Amino acid sequence: MPEMSAVGKPPVIAVTAADLDDDGAGVGTVDGRQWHVPELVPGESAEVAAVHHSPHQPASWGRIVARTSPPSADRARPVCPAFGRCGGCPWQHVAYPAQLAAKHRRVQRALGDLAAVAPPIAAPSPIHYRAKGKYVAGRTDGHLALGAWARDRHAFVDTAGCQLVVPAIDRVRGAIVAAAAGARLAPADERRRTGHLRYAIVRAARDGRVLVGLVVHGATPPAIMAATAAALTAAAPEVVGVVRLDNDRTDGGLLDQPPTPLAGAMTLDDQVAGVPVALGASEFAQVNPAQADALYAHVAALAEATAATRAVDVYAGLGGIAFALARAGATVTAIERDASAIAALTAAATRAGLAVTGEVGDAARLAGFPAVDLVVVNPPRKGCSPATLAAATASSAQRLIYVSCGPESLGRDLAALVAAGWRVDHAQPFDLMPATSQIETVVRLVR
Numbered sequence: 313m314p315e316m317s318a319v320g321k322p323p324v325i326a327v328t329a330a331d332l333d334d335d336g337a338g339v340g341t342v343d344g345r346q347w348h349v350p351e352l353v354p355g356e357s358a359e360v361a362a363v364h365h366s367p368h369q370p371a372s373w374g375r376i377v378a379r380t381s382p383p384s385a386d387r388a389r390p391v392c393p394a395f396g397r398c399g400g401c402p403w404q405h406v407a408y409p410a411q412l413a414a415k416h417r418r419v420q421r422a423l424g425d426l427a428a429v430a431p432p433i434a435a436p437s438p439i440h441y442r443a444k445g446k447y448v449a450g451r452t453d454g455h456l457a458l459g460a461w462a463r464d465r466h467a468f469v470d471t472a473g474c475q476l477v478v479p480a481i482d483r484v485r486g487a488i489v490a491a492a493a494g495a496r497l498a499p500a501d502e503r504r505r506t507g508h509l510r511y512a513i514v515r516a517a518r519d520g521r522v523l524v525g526l527v528v529h530g531a532t533p534p535a536i537m538a539a540t541a542a543a544l545t546a547a548a549p550e551v552v553g554v555v556r557l558d559n560d561r562t563d564g565g566l567l568d569q570p571p572t573p574l575a576g577a578m579t580l581d582d583q584v585a586g587v588p589v590a591l592g593a594s595e596f597a598q599v600n601p602a603q604a605d606a607l608y609a610h611v612a613a614l615a616e617a618t619a620a621t622r623a624v625d626v627y628a629g630l631g632g633i634a635f636a637l638a639r640a641g642a643t644v645t646a647i648e649r650d651a652s653a654i655a656a657l658t659a660a661a662t663r664a665g666l667a668v669t670g671e672v673g674d675a676a677r678l679a680g681f682p683a684v685d686l687v688v689v690n691p692p693r694k695g696c697s698p699a700t701l702a703a704a705t706a707s708s709a710q711r712l713i714y715v716s717c718g719p720e721s722l723g724r725d726l727a728a729l730v731a732a733g734w735r736v737d738h739a740q741p742f743d744l745m746p747a748t749s750q751i752e753t754v755v756r757l758v759r
């Protein structure tokens with residue numbers, strides 16, 4: 313802990329940042345304590361005054377009192393007008409190669425001695441990659457605006473001009489704002505439970521066509537919604553469909569009632585792993601489709617699948633991994649708890665003539681498929697359930713590919729798998745979300 317440096321002055325401590333935390337603060341270790349310092353980029357030093365000491369771990373948060381080094385060459389000019397206020401992409405002030413280096417350190421730290429981690433494969437573009445925007449409705453200068461919750465407080469930030477979404481999404485965001493104003497569609501006031509629009513979901517296909525989901529309170533008059541959708545489709549010809557999603561939930565959940573049509577199509581035709589799919593407004597799909605396809609191709613190459621391969625894709629989502637394996641010749645069972653995703657996956661596989669069978673249910677259903685050659689798991693951030701890991705080990709699979717979006721849960725699960733007799737022979741991070749701390753990792757295990 314810092315000593316008082318002089319009578320009447322706040323105690324300061326010299327910190328040199330060596331890493332980045334999830335919020336984009338520089339992190340430096342002094343006497344075994346990790347100091348998180350906003351606006352300090354790795355490689356930079358400063359005198360820092362304490363703002364908060366964690367009561368649970370040797371970690372403190374501080375603010376810069378004086379900079380004691382020149383700016384790092386890894387500093388970058390943030391591209392979004394709302395950077396610093398919007399909580400979405402807090403690593404924009406760091407150059408992309410330094411972001412990748414920080415992600416590499418994070419995965420290697422999480423995997424420790426379990427694997428030598430390769431440097432991450434960079435996204436094709438560090439900006440304009442997000443194919444889906446989920447906007448919160450709020451007010452700017454008294455008018456409806458679309459944006460996000462602020463990073464450190466429950467306040468609305470207008471994210472007009474966001475550079476992380478594909479340009480069509482920001483254009484359509486502006487068209488929704490204009491259409492809503494003309495139709496008197498008001499932003500919802502979550503505390504008073506008044507108003508109409510809670511969120512807008514804007515999804516873009518690779519060919520530039522866009523699907524819009526308007527998430528509204530159930531009492532929103534149909535005439536207002538119809539007028540908004542008509543004005544929006546007239547102003548933005550790339551919008552192929554507008555759907556209404558009624559939602560009176562208070563827990564932040566996006567899904568409540570199934571969508572109802574307002575204009576045009578209910579789904580957007582796009583591709584996952586090269587297979588045509590019809591995506592709904594709120595369905596889970598990887599936000600960076602080009603990089604997700606690269607990841608799926610990598611999984612298929614690691615699997616060395618042939619026409620004789622029997623594979624199970626667990627936590628299958630819309631089936632990107634299953635499709636990539638089936639296109640390489642494998643016969644695949646796809647397990648996923650979201651019935652609508654399995655319906656979309658099954659329809660797409662049937663249309664494409666791929667040998668993929670969908671199973672709606674918990675990941676632990678893997679135990680029902682013991683006679684397989686390959687298991688692939690791609691769980692949510694918290695990792696796999698012990699029952700799923702045990703089922704993979706109990707199966708006859710000689711290869712297990714683990715695709716993870718949570719390096720720390722991956723480290724935990726790999727330790728359990730290694731203890732159960734598996735060995736890691738490949739660990740390759742893929743960056744799907746530049747300007748954030750998020751990182752996917754593909755790991756192959758053999759017996």
Ligand SMILES: C[S@@+](CC[C@H](N)C(=O)[O-])C[C@H]1O[C@@H](n2cnc3c(N)ncnc32)[C@H](O)[C@@H]1O
Nearest residue numbers: 627628629632648649650673674675690691692
């Ligand atoms: C990280 S996503 C991966 C989806 C897909 N593999 C992809 O590449 O898009 C995780 C998926 O697991 C599903 N899921 C979460 N928990 C599950 C569980 N306990 N059993 C089955 N599926 C689950 C989610 O619905 C989601 O589709």
